[in-house]
Structures are given as C-alpha cells and as structure tokens.
Amino acid sequence: MLAIEAAVDMDTRRALFAQVRRHTGIDMADRKWTLLHGRLRRRLQTLSLSNYSDYLAVLDSSADEVGHFIDLVTTNETSFFRTPRIWNYLWQEFLPAWHAAHAGVTLQVWSAAASTGEEAYSAAMLFEEFHQKHPDFKYRILGTDIAQRVLDVGCSGKYFGRNVEGLKKARPAMLEKYFCSDGTACAVAPSLRTHITFRRHNLYQGLVDPACFDLVLLRNVLIYFDRAGQETVLENVRLSMATGAVLIVGESESLNRIRTGFNYQQPLIYQNERTAA
Numbered sequence: 071m072l073a074i075e076a077a078v079d080m081d082t083r084r085a086l087f088a089q090v091r092r093h094t095g096i097d098m099a100d101r102k103w104t105l106l107h108g109r110l111r112r113r114l115q116t117l118s119l120s121n122y123s124d125y126l127a128v129l130d131s132s133a134d135e136v137g138h139f140i141d142l143v144t145t146n147e148t149s150f151f152r153t154p155r156i157w158n159y160l161w162q163e164f165l166p167a168w169h170a171a172h173a174g175v176t177l178q179v180w181s182a183a184a185s186t187g188e189e190a191y192s193a194a195m196l197f198e199e200f201h202q203k204h205p206d207f208k209y210r211i212l213g214t215d216i217a218q219r220v221l222d223v224g225c226s227g228k229y230f231g232r233n234v235e236g237l238k239k240a241r242p243a244m245l246e247k248y249f250c251s252d253g254t255a256c257a258v259a260p261s262l263r264t265h266i267t268f269r270r271h272n273l274y275q276g277l278v279d280p281a282c283f284d285l286v287l288l289r290n291v292l293i294y295f296d297r298a299g300q301e302t303v304l305e306n307v308r309l310s311m312a313t314g315a316v317l318i319v320g321e322s323e324s325l326n327r328i329r330t331g332f333n334y335q336q337p338l339i340y341q342n343e344r345t346a347a
C-alpha cells in the first residue's frame with residue numbers, strides 16, 4: 071500500500087481547507103487537520119497518489135473527484151426521530167394548527183441537509199399517522215443534501231445496523247408498520263417513499279424551483295458554517311419558505327446571534343415572518 075507523506079506543510083493544509091470551503095461552505099480550522107487527513111488518506115491511496123499537492127491538482131481538474139471529496143469531507147451522522155422534542159412539537163402543535171388553517175392544501179416540507187434520509191422518513195411516518203386520523207391531509211417531502219453517497223442511501227430507502235436498532239428502541243410500532251425486512255436490511259414501505267423526493271443541493275445556492283415550503287428541517291448543518299455562511303444559507307432557505315412557515319434547527323444550534331428574517335418561537339423553532347420574494 072502506498073504511504074502518504076507524513077508531514078504536510080501549512081500551505082498545503084490551508085489549500086485543502088480552502089477546497090472544503092469552496093465546495094461545501096464547511097469552515098475547517100487547522101485543529102480539524104487530523105480529521106480531514108483521516109478522511110482523505112485512503113482516497114489518495116485509491117488514486118495511487120503519495121502527496122496532497124498531487125491530490126489538489128486532481129481535484130482542480132476532475133468534477134468526478136469533487137464528488138468523492140464532498141462525500142468524504144462531510145459529516146453525515148443522523149438517526150430516525152432525532153431530538154424527540156421536535157417530533158412531539160410537530161405532532162402536538164404544528165400539524166393540528168396547520169391542518170386546521172389549510173383545508174385541502176398539500177403540506178410542503180423540506181428536509182434540508184437530509185443526509186441518508188432518516189429525517190425525511192421520520193417526518194413521513196409522522197405525517198402518515200396524522201393522515202390516518204385526518205384523511206384529507208396531504209404532504210410532500212423534498213430531501214436534499216450536498217453529498218451524493220448519502221442521497222443514494224435515502225433514495226434506496228434501505229437501512230440496517232445502529233439506526234434501525236435506534237428506531238426499534240424508540241418507536242417499535244413505526245418500524246413494524248412502515249418497514250419490511252429482507253433479513254439483512256429494513257426497507258421503507260412504498261406508501262412512505264411515494265411522498266418523498268431526494269435530490270442533490272448545495273445550501274449555498276437557492277433552490278432552482280420557486281418552492282414555497284411550509285416546514286423546513288435544517289438541522290445539524292449550520293454548525294459546520296461560519297457566521298457569514300450561516301446567514302447566507304438561512305436567507306437562501308428563507309426565500310424558499312412561505313410567510314409564516316416554520317424552520318426547525320438542530321439541538322446545538324440557535325439563530326440568536328445571527329441576522330435573519332426569522333422570528334423565535336420556542337427552542338429550536340423559528341418562523342418566517344417576511345414575505346418570500
């Protein structure tokens with residue numbers, strides 16, 4: 071196996087961090103070098119490269135390599151029904167109020183930075199339960215992420231291991247009802263999949279279609295951006311939201327010190343008060 075040169079000078083590290091920022095917006099300081107090196111070294115070996123200067127040249131000349139790079143530098147940790155509080159909020163407060171105010175309208179939901187799709191499918195399970203109580207309730211979910219590798223998992227709708235175990239523990243009835251197991255993987259039921267579309271999207275760009283989302287889950291991704299990046303992303307997202315639409319952020323995220331067009335509602339939950347346009 072080819073050895074990657076051990077000492078990597080500061081200029082080369084900075085050039086790699088700059089590529090991370092350029093392609094994802096993720097802000098990596100020098101203390102993240104060990105993490106980045108740990109993620110990229112195997113890729114260099116696969117490409118038979120022994121140093122990062124050569125890798126940077128490949129990155130500059132190959133769009134395919136940029137895709138691999140994005141897959142490697144992003145952190146894709148997620149789980150079904152992550153942060154129980156927000157799912158309780160959706161069930162007890164958001165869905166009844168939205169349904170009462172929007173008879174016959176389809177709820178448009180965006181799982182932004184969806185990773186492998188557990189968040190989008192959790193939302194779909196909850197909405198299916200609501201639909202069973204209120205048959206006129208309809209919904210659509212768009213799941214997006216910058217990394218193709220994780221989107222492919224979401225599109226496949228097949229899960230196994232830790233995340234399935236987590237769902238089994240937290241909501242066993244949901245696992246039973248909305249998945250079927252083929253012995254190795256648990257596959258999401260077609261009745262859920264039909265409501266969800268996954269596609270690649272960089273949060274630093276606006277969505278191409280002028281969608282008007284009523285609910286956006288933008289969780290555990292702002293933490294990777296610097297303040298200016300967070301403001302850019304939040305404004306892009308806001309412009310895709312209906313007036314009064316709800317934004318939910320991750321457990322360790324807050325918009326407190328950021329300039330945005332969102333109003334605080336309760337912890338992790340914000341509302342778009344301005345007209346989108």
Ligand SMILES: C[S@@+](CC[C@H](N)C(=O)[O-])C[C@H]1O[C@@H](n2cnc3c(N)ncnc32)[C@H](O)[C@@H]1O
Pocket residue numbers: 094095096144145146147148149152182183184185186189214215216217220271272273274288289290291294320
């Ligand atoms: C930690 S996961 C969060 C997944 C899910 N939202 C959750 O809370 O469980 C962060 C995701 O953000 C994605 N991401 C990072 N930068 C992005 C960008 N500029 N645009 C879109 N997605 C991005 C990563 O690929 C990763 O899948």
